[in-house]
Amino acid sequence: MIGRLTGQLSEKNPPQVLVDVNGVGYEVDVPMSTFYNLPSLGERVTLLTHFVVREDAQVLFGFLTGAERATFRQLIKITGVGPRMALSLLSGLSVSELAQAVSLQESGRLVKVPGIGKKTAERLLLELKGKLGPDLALPAHVATDAQADILQALVALGYSDREAALALKSLPADATVSEGIKLALKSLAR
CATH class of the missing domain: 2.40.50.140 (Nucleic acid-binding proteins)
Structure with a gap:
């Protein structure tokens, strides 16, 4: 309207x-x-x-952005998620952070948002999978599963998405997960 x-x-x-x-x-x-x-x-x-x-x-x-509104509309379609909870989610996580949490199935990131419990987080992950757009989920340079795992590990260790993404850029494309994490931690320690 x-x-x-x-x-x-x-x-x-x-x-x-x-x-x-x-x-x-x-x-x-x-x-x-x-x-x-x-x-x-x-x-x-x-x-x-x-x-x-x-x-x-x-x-x-x-x-302010079409991506925020589209994500809000997607969220309120989910049973048990009303407009206030959707607003709370978008206040606690950016659209790209939410898309990344869904693509990596990280319920822990969603539970940190006030009003989101474990069951609601798991339902969100299940129902949003594949609906937030792959272009929002991970930085463009994340090309392999190993790189996605390295990024997830760095975020789990407490680094911001931006720091983790910058560290990932400096890694060789063929780095294994364990090797990539070690190299990323070394570059972040500088």
């Missing part, structure tokens, strides 16, 4: 913003990933939206 809003950003109260569109103020709930990238108050903003109508409320959810 309402697919996009363009107007002046009037208020920012996480997780809600107020967008003034020609004198009409729209209250929009946004994930924190969108909230942190919003312009300053009084500036022009465009949000892609998803309108949810329930018996007791009408809520507008907003996103």
